Amino acid sequence: MKRKKLAGAGLAICVMGAVITACGTGKQTEDGGASSVERSAAYTDGIAKEPGNDGGNSGTASGITEGTVAGQGMEQPQDTEHTASGNLGTESDFPSELQGDTYLNGPNTCPDVTFVSDGPVTAQGGRFLLSAAEDGDAWRYDEFETLKRYMHGEWHQVPIITGRCGNTSYYNVPADKPEAIDIEWQWLYGELPPGIYCLEKYVFPGEVLDADYEDMDEKTAAMEEARKHVCAPFVIHGEPDIQMEVWDVAPTGLKLQFTHMPGGTRDEAEYNFGSWYELEQYTEGEWKTQPVYAEVAWADLAYSIPAEGSEVLEIDWEWLYGSLEDGVYRIHKNMYSGKDASRDLPMYTAFWVEKCREGEK
Known part of the structure; x- marks a missing residue:
């Protein structure tokens, strides 16, 4: 038509x-x-x-x-x-x-x-x-x-x-x-x-x-x-069929939530993730890894995502990335399947940072 x-x-x-x-x-x-x-x-x-x-x-x-x-x-x-x-x-x-x-x-x-x-x-x-x-x-x-x-x-x-x-x-x-x-x-x-x-x-x-x-x-x-x-x-x-949600976004951190997607075919494998994460910024037509201010020895932790409900993390990155400037960013986390823990399953969620202007609350 x-x-x-x-x-x-x-x-x-x-x-x-x-x-x-x-x-x-x-x-x-x-x-x-x-x-x-x-x-x-x-x-x-x-x-x-x-x-x-x-x-x-x-x-x-x-x-x-x-x-x-x-x-x-x-x-x-x-x-x-x-x-x-x-x-x-x-x-x-x-x-x-x-x-x-x-x-x-x-x-x-x-x-x-x-x-x-x-x-x-x-x-x-x-x-x-x-x-x-x-x-x-x-x-x-x-x-x-x-x-x-x-x-x-x-x-x-x-x-x-x-x-x-x-x-x-x-x-x-x-x-x-x-x-x-x-x-x-x-x-x-x-x-x-x-x-x-x-x-x-x-x-x-x-x-x-x-x-x-x-x-x-x-x-x-x-x-x-x-x-x-x-x-x-x-x-x-997608694979894994889990959504990674962000909210309470600020220049120095955010909240992150992992939840199994409704519908679809539920994989019997259990998915886990560690403490590691990475921030990237979209600039000059591509995603670029944000430089860090410190060397990091990530804690050897494992979080599992419950079949019902969700897992929530509160992330403060000021010590690692400082306070982000205005722009489009994404957070990168890796998932691991209980069937094959050696295989990284990368997950990304984009967000926008806009610092409070003078006079805003």
């Missing part, structure tokens, strides 16, 4: 990094907490790219297109009941508290637009379908998406490792046939580790976009007030 670009609707947008701030919890608001000029771009300029063919991360996502996802089966969307996009289809893949999550199905979710994954989503990208309950120009969308991850009971925007500037256009959300959007996000976010994610898009009322305004500032303000979001949840599985 070829999209028809609406003339005269362009806006200049410059997208930079997402923030998990050191000045607070990094919790997202129900509408995503980002303005139209702060959203992360994961769209590949209309070029369909097949994800997962580059020999990268083998993690895949559970299919979220069956049964009750978004209240419809996407095989024949024109013949099915249309409901909000945030409904969870494969319930075993998601924690029970997400069934009533206000971010996925709250007052800022558009009830007239559906956004779901179409088949498997990989650690590098996937295909998503966007459709409206009624045809016409009631709702429109642009080329931008935001990737978020569910960690420690909150949705956090996934830190991006690059930026994109350019003009955006707006398109009608179709009803007769879903719009297929192929997204490769590896260049923007890197490969996704095992975890619970959602891809968010903003949709805008056509009447707001078509109205007359005195200037662009007035139009932008009207769009931000009237916009709604739609969310396509999915789960990335």
